[in-house]
Amino acid sequence: MSANFWTSSHYKHLLDQEDVDMVNPLDKEKGITLEDFKLIKMHMSNYILKLAQQVKVRQRVVATAVAYMRRVYTRKSMAEYDPRLVAPTCLYLASKAEESTVQARLLVFYIKKLYADDKYRYEIKDILEMEMKILEALNYYLVVYHPYRSLSPFLQDAGLNDLNMTQLTWGLVNDTYKMDLILVHPPHLIALACIYIASVLREKDTTVWFEELRVDMNVVKNISMEILDFYESNRMFTDERINAALQKLSLRP
Amino acid sequence: MGDGGAGTGSNRSSNKPEWLQQYDLIGKIGEGTYGLVFLARIKSNRSKSIAIKKFKQSKDGDGVSPTAIREIMLLREITHENVVKLVNVHINHADMSLYLAFDYAEHDLYEIIRHHRDKVNQAINQYTVKSLLWQLLNGLNYLHSNWIIHRDLKPSNILVMGEGEEHGVVKIADFGLARIYQAPLKPLSENGVVVTIWYRAPELLLGAKHYTSAVDMWAVGCIFAELLTLKPLFQGAEVKATPNPFQLDQLDKIFKVLGHPTLEKWPSLAHLPHWQQDSQHIQGHKYDNTNLYSVVHLSPKSPAYDLLSKMLEYDPRKRITAAQALEHEYFKIEPQPGRNALIPCQPGETFVNYPTRPVDTTTDFEGTTNMQPPQPVSSGAAVSGGMPGHVSNRSVPRPMNVVNMQRIPHQAMQAYNLTSQAVMPGGMNPGGIPMQRGVPQQQQLRRKDQMGMSGYPQQKSRRI
Incomplete structure (x- = not known):
């Protein structure tokens, strides 16, 4: 099924890490650092997930929404596109693209339920306006491929398709959306990195299997390192730091 | 963009x-x-x-x-x-x-067929039928090989370019219902969508839960027959109700022409909900033999008939694919299909001046x-x-x-x-617009x- 990934807009528009890590000049003016930028995007990925659990949509919708949100911020500033509006709107748009439309009024209801803070409060009208701006910002490219799809064929092929490994790798893939990996790497390589980490954790010998795959193991290992680094630094991502970063956005320069 | x-x-x-x-x-x-x-x-x-x-x-x-x-x-x-x-x-x-x-495409198959039926009173010439069909299959093969099912093929969604560099080139349009089928697709009815039933594949009429690319090939078969006879092949009367009513008349129209489906020819038939429940006694309807060839006025031995009957195969698993159809003998014999479907290459052939929209x-x-x-x-x-x-x-x-x-x-x-x-x-449908x-x-x-x-x-x- 990978045949069409290689001709897709997703593949053609994969970015270099440097391009993803560019903080928009307007945000820089407000004192947003690269660290802040990453923190806010991570926080918004979590926000999307929380909202999605309320409105009950599949993980794939969440993944597509997060990919949209991350793509938006490779082109637009957080100063102009408030993440607290962009995040729910990306979920709204992704729900349509992935055939499980969620009503805007339902999202608005759960936003209020999740956050008492006025800064998160947006109305239906705001979401509908932002939907169009996001469509533009994405340049109307809406198809996103995810690692989930290749996960189970890979596990099966490697003879690792027991419940434990399936759950572990699935969870790892979920966590990769807290990073920008989906903008930089082909999804099947992200899936392989998750399998690699899981097999090391569970002490399964997959060396031969990986060798036979004929993929660039350096890339897979690099992705794995990034994921492990993320888990390492995850402890330091406190609510205080996230709020401080968001606070900067609200400041008038 | x-x-x-x-x-x-x-x-x-x-x-x-x-x-x-x-x-x-x-x-x-x-x-x-x-x-x-x-x-x-x-x-x-x-x-x-x-x-x-x-x-x-x-x-x-x-x-x-x-x-x-x-x-x-x-x-x-x-x-x-x-x-x-x-x-x-x-x-x-x-x-x-x-x-x-x-x-912009000046023509579509709905209008071309209507023009021949109501205005010129004459069948569409063989070259044009074959070229239209070949190009339709060519586009469909591309879609299917990219895991896209159209799901709503019908004459008004098949556009044909007017005069100019791409004159007579077929363009498949209206992708509002099309899907990439990475994941199994929900039936259209679950989304509350109403589409015309005349081109709907029998497995869907019998309640199949998921779409395959074979549904598009059934529609192509219906369109092929319509190009030949200028009449929709299976004109069932639609039951209007929600959600997803059982379309008895449409099935009956199909059975009447193709003969009754049997478990022998179509083993998975037994698992299709409407067949299984048989609340309207479709199992009992008896039309034994196919008389498709007489309906479309083709010799049962002609390549055109052979191709048509393979597109209208009951069992979606046995139905011909777009890729296979493109290789069919019908396209290898004269007249061979061409890029400008509206203008025959052979001199002396009359060609029809189709009206603009x-x-x-x-x-x-x-x-x-x-x-x-x-x-x-x-x-x-x-x-x-x-x-x-x-x-x-x-x-x-x-x-x-x-x-x-x-x-x-x-x-x-x-x-x-x-x-x-x-x-x-x-009847106009630019850009393949549902209207x-x-x-x-x-x-x-x-x-x-x-x-x-x-x-x-x-x-x-x-x-x-």
Whole structure:
């Protein structure tokens, strides 16, 4: 099924890490650092997930929404596109693209339920306006491929398709959306990195299997390192730091 | 897209957004529940026509219609000579409307078939039928190999380019219901979508839960037969109810022509819900033998018949695929299919001059009717006043009927005027647009005169 990934807009528009890590000049003016930028995007990925659990949509919708949100911020500033509006709107748009439309009024209801803070409060009208701006910002490219799809064929092929490994790798893939990996790497390589980490954790010998795959193991290992680094630094991502970063956005320069 | 218009949307609430200025609006060429379709010409390249499909903001307060989203999503990923080309997307933030601009196609199979049936009274020549079919299959093979199922193939969604560089080239259009089938697809009915049932595959009529690309091949078979006979092959009467009523009459029409399906020929039949439940005793209906060849007037030994019967194979697993069909003997024997389906290569063949789409030059982009008569404009001249507002008559290389101001307010009169080609929303489908085939009043009138003419029923309208 990978045949069409290689001709897709997703593949053609994969970015270099440097391009993803560019903080928009307007945000820089407000004192947003690269660290802040990453923190806010991570926080918004979590926000999307929380909202999605309320409105009950599949993980794939969440993944597509997060990919949209991350793509938006490779082109637009957080100063102009408030993440607290962009995040729910990306979920709204992704729900349509992935055939499980969620009503805007339902999202608005759960936003209020999740956050008492006025800064998160947006109305239906705001979401509908932002939907169009996001469509533009994405340049109307809406198809996103995810690692989930290749996960189970890979596990099966490697003879690792027991419940434990399936759950572990699935969870790892979920966590990769807290990073920008989906903008930089082909999804099947992200899936392989998750399998690699899981097999090391569970002490399964997959060396031969990986060798036979004929993929660039350096890339897979690099992705794995990034994921492990993320888990390492995850402890330091406190609510205080996230709020401080968001606070900067609200400041008038 | 990418450069030019897309993304440069205006945040100002002006009536003339910047992107609109690159086009000259010619007029309205269709409408549906989603919005309107316009014909426009690019100012910088006046030989190039564009069909602009305008999606209104949905009234239920739920933003951009999911149909538009999915259409954009798919068309942004695909490029093929036999698939309609999305050239631009525009957003008007002021009124929250979305515009899709497509390369304009002058004809579609619905109109071509209708022209032969009602106007020239003569079958479509073999070369044209074969070329149309081959190109349709070629486009479909591309879609299927990219894991896209169209799900709503019917004559009005198969466009054919008018005069110009791509004259007679087939373009598959209307991807509002198309899907990439990475994951199993829900039945259309679950999304509350109504599509015409005449081209619907038997497994779907019997309640199959998931779509496969074979459903498109069934529709191609129905279209092939219709190109040969100028009549829809299976004209079932639709049961109107929600959700997803059992379409007994449609199945009966199929059984009558193809013979009753059997478990022997179609083993998975036993698992299809409507067959299993058999609440309307379809298992008991008995039509033994196929008489498809006599319905389509083909010799049972002809390659054309062989191909058709393989497309209309009951068992979706045994049904011929687009790739296999392209290799069929039918396409290897004379006349061989060509790129310009409308003009036969052989000298001496008569060719038909198909009518151009009627254009309502009195409607502007806002969909409001301009009661002021259109300015007579010399051919190709720029229009004064820009748009929206004044519109020009079309300048086309051959004579055409424009629905003019005198007629528009008197649509009832027009409907009786059988010689007019410009029966307004009667059948045009630029950019593959799902549309209502006529306003209710016209439908009634047209049905009447059609009874006198050919007994051909009104094409089903469709709601999105």
